[in-house]
Amino acid sequence: MLSAVRQAMSCLPGDDLIAALESAVYYKAISLAEFEQTVNSAPEHLRSLLHEADARAQSGYETHARLRLRRAGHRVDPQVFVPGVGHVDNVVDDVVDLETDGREFHADSFAEDRLRDMGCEWFGLRVLRIPATLVLTDWDRIEETVCRMVAAGPSSRTR
Secondary structure (H helix, E strand, O other): OHHHHHHHOOOOOHHHHHHHHHHHHHOOOOOHHHHHHHHHOOOHHHHHHHOOOOOOOOOHHHHHHHHHHHHOOOOEEEEEEEOOOEEEEEEEOOOEEEEEEOHHHHOOOHHHHHHHHHHHHHOOOEEEEEEOOHHHHOHHHHHHHHHHHHHHOOOHHHO
16 A cells, blocks of 8 residues: 555645545554654655645544645644544644534534533634545535634633
8 A cells, every 4th residue: 555655646736636645644644653663754745745634634534624724724633622522624724623524524423523622612622524526526615604603703701
């Protein structure tokens, strides 16, 4: 699999390459050591780009959202642990939990996801739960919503 990741370096657009590399770690196709070695030994023209990779990401959609929000000036932390909730996809500026839900993993978890959302509210995180595919098809609306939520500040629990 490592050779496939290295081959991807020559043909995938930057963010897709990062998503592929992160997914390879998440699905255990490559080890964390191989991930770090790949990033550190990448060709010079890709090295700074690949240093944006984060082995904690759990989906390509999460990766695309994180990269876009960081480039827009936000602080984004992937897979943050929230007590009583578990890990959440991306926490933006310590205010918004951006959940990118794919049909494959969330079709049968509607009630559980809403309980997680309520738990996040207890810790001051405002939750924006979106269908994952919108990250690639309706990004402007997502970014505007995240910006408005960040500007409004954390939920009232932390005020």
